[in-house]
Amino acid sequence: MKKKVKNFSKAWVYKFLKLISFKKIREKAKRELLVINYHSILGIDTDPRINKNIYRSEDELERDIIFLKKHYDFVSLLELIKYKLQGENLPLNSVFLTFDDGLAAVYHKIRPILLKHQISAAFFLNPLFVDNKVLHYQRKKNLIAQSVSAIEVDAKQSMWKALLTEHEIEADDFFVTLNSIAYNKSPILDELATLFNIDVKQYLAENQIYLSSQQIEKMISEGFWFGGHSMDHPKYDEISFSEQINQTLDSIDWVKKRFGLSYAIFAFPLRDHNMSIQLFEAIASKCEITFGVMGMGNDIINSHIQRIDVESSGVSINLALKFEYLKYFVQGLMGRKTYERPKKYKTLL
Numbered sequence: 481m482k483k484k485v486k487n488f489s490k491a492w493v494y495k496f497l498k499l500i501s502f503k504k505i506r507e508k509a510k511r512e513l514l515v516i517n518y519h520s521i522l523g524i525d526t527d528p529r530i531n532k533n534i535y536r537s538e539d540e541l542e543r544d545i546i547f548l549k550k551h552y553d554f555v556s557l558l559e560l561i562k563y564k565l566q567g568e569n570l571p572l573n574s575v576f577l578t579f580d581d582g583l584a585a586v587y588h589k590i591r592p593i594l595l596k597h598q599i600s601a602a603f604f605l606n607p608l609f610v611d612n613k614v615l616h617y618q619r620k621k622n623l624i625a626q627s628v629s630a631i632e633v634d635a636k637q638s639m640w641k642a643l644l645t646e647h648e649i650e651a652d653d654f655f656v657t658l659n660s661i662a663y664n665k666s667p668i669l670d671e672l673a674t675l676f677n678i679d680v681k682q683y684l685a686e687n688q689i690y691l692s693s694q695q696i697e698k699m700i701s702e703g704f705w706f707g708g709h710s711m712d713h714p715k716y717d718e719i720s721f722s723e724q725i726n727q728t729l730d731s732i733d734w735v736k737k738r739f740g741l742s743y744a745i746f747a748f749p750l751r752d753h754n755m756s757i758q759l760f761e762a763i764a765s766k767c768e769i770t771f772g773v774m775g776m777g778n779d780i781i782n783s784h785i786q787r788i789d790v791e792s793s794g795v796s797i798n799l800a801l802k803f804e805y806l807k808y809f810v811q812g813l814m815g816r817k818t819y820e821r822p823k824k825y826k827t828l829l
Contacts, residue, residue, distance in 0.1 A: 490803070494795055497802040505805045506551070506573065509776075513563070514552065514801070515576045516544075517747075517773060517787040521589040526687045529622045534792045538589055544790065544797040545597050548575050554599055557705045557743065561768050564783050577601035578771060578787060580709055580747055582609060584688045587695040595702065603699070604709035604747040604771075607734040609690040615680055616713055617666035621658055623683060624669065628654075628676045636675060643671050663714040693738070700739055707745035708732040717754055721825035724755075725762050732767050747771040752784075758824045760784065776808040778818045786819065 497505075522535040536544060548554070552575035555563075560576055562568040577594075579586055582605040594601055608614045615623070633640070633654045644651045647668045651657035661668065673680050696706060708731030710716075716724050732744050744767045748755060752772035760770070760781045772779065774786045793800040811817050 493803060493806070494799055497799055497806065500802060502551070502798055502802060505802055509805045509808055510572070511776065511805075511808070512570045512572055513555070513560075513574045513576065513785075514776065514804075515578060515771065515785050515787040516548075516790050517578045517580060517771075518590070518791050519580050520583050520585045524585055524589065526689065527619055527622050528626060530619070534794050536791050538593065541590065542593050542597075545593060545599060547797050548577075549597060549599070556600065557602060557745070560785070561743065564769050564785065578747060579603045580749070581713070582606060582691045582696075582709070584691055584695075587691055587699065591699060591702075591704075594704075600703045600705065602705040602707060602745060602747075603691075603696075604707050604745075605691070605696070605731070605735055606709050606711060606713050606749075607731055607738075608712040610696070611692050612684045612688055612690050614712065615684055615689065617661075617663060617669060619689070620666070620669045620673065620680060621661060623680065624672055624676065624678060625655060625658055627678050632676060639675055640672060643668060643675065663718050696739060700741075705743070705745070706735055706739060706741065707747060708735050709747050710749045713749045715750055716748060717751070721756075721759070724759055724825070728759070728763050729766055732763075743768055745769055745771070747787075748773075754822065754826060756822045756825045757781065760821075774819055776804045777811055777816070780818055780821055 518536065518541070520533075520535050521541065522537045523531055525531050552573045553571045555570055555574045555576055557576075559568070559570060563570050577599065579590060579601060582603060586603060606616075609616065640654060641651060644657065647665055649657060649661065649665060649668070658672070670680070700706065708728065710727040711731050711734075714723075714727060716727075719727065728746060732746050735741065736744050746763070746767050748770065753774065755772075757780070760783075763770075764783070768783065770781075770784045772784060772786045773789055775788055777786055779786055788801070788804050790797055790800045793803070808817065
């Protein structure tokens with residue numbers, strides 16, 4: 481891959497790892513299961529800021545699939561559930577794929593690759609976004625930023641400052657302040673869009689960002705699995721404990737009932753690092769297994785499975801997984817192979 485590795489120190493580690501046999505480092509790890517997570521395809525999003533994210537191209541994703549088929553055994557969701565909840569064994573070097581956010585790229589770009597190679601996967605949805613009904617608040621910020629000129633900002637300075645003041649947001653620089661608006665203040669984005677004559681509904685009508693119900697139903701008929709990913713993708717560290725529970729259970733319940741599923745699964749949006757044992761206990765009866773994104777390690781919550789982010793590494797899957805195995809070894813030496821969690825809810829606000 482020609483993408484630049486952002487972290488300079490990682491670049492040196494990658495150089496070292498190129499000298500190590502993939503087979504040997506994998507054998508030493510003796511991992512039963514890897515779960516690998518993706519989101520979208522490189523360069524196809526209507527949002528220019530989203531297109532700055534490091535994703536796989538279609539060819540790169542297909543190369544990942546071919547590599548995984550060669551070195552791992554793909555397992556089903558049912559096998560995964562039985563493995564976590566009933567203690568059934570998996571083949572050594574099993575792998576499972578997941579895709580977050582329910583983007584339309586999944587149907588048009590990713591699904592054909594998976595069908596070609598007869599690989600299934602789990603996809604996690606935000607119910608409010610299904611059928612392109614609502615735009616994520618971060619995307620809404622991006623749309624406003626790319627649509628409004630500096631001249632318009634100056635001309636309407638008193639109006640946008642008054643709006644921000646009403647929402648208890650201090651502002652001098654419009655674009656800096658816009659970028660910093662948090663989830664709990666996101667309703668102001670609709671007011672700002674109206675102020676600058678930005679039609680969010682028209683934007684959604686002209687651009688399919690998210691999967692439709694019909695596309696999801698088609699994928700279910702093809703053997704793909706679906707779960708909840710919160711109702712509208714907030715940062716869980718920035719919402720209350722009751723909101724965490726509602727966002728989680730409401731999305732699980734919506735996906736299960738809307739599509740008549742016999743199982744219930746959930747993937748946390750963004751980081752799951754600070755999610756408490758208290759939260760997992762609150763959702764346990766409604767959800768069989770959940771997923772995070774902390775890498776190869778185990779979790780103190782037995783039904784919670786950590787996933788590996790390969791796509792944003794900017795390197796081949798061979799090298800990305802070597803790096804994860806190396807981290808796993810180091811964590812083992814430090815006695816940190818299992819991720820601990822706070823017992824009770826805490827927020828970073």
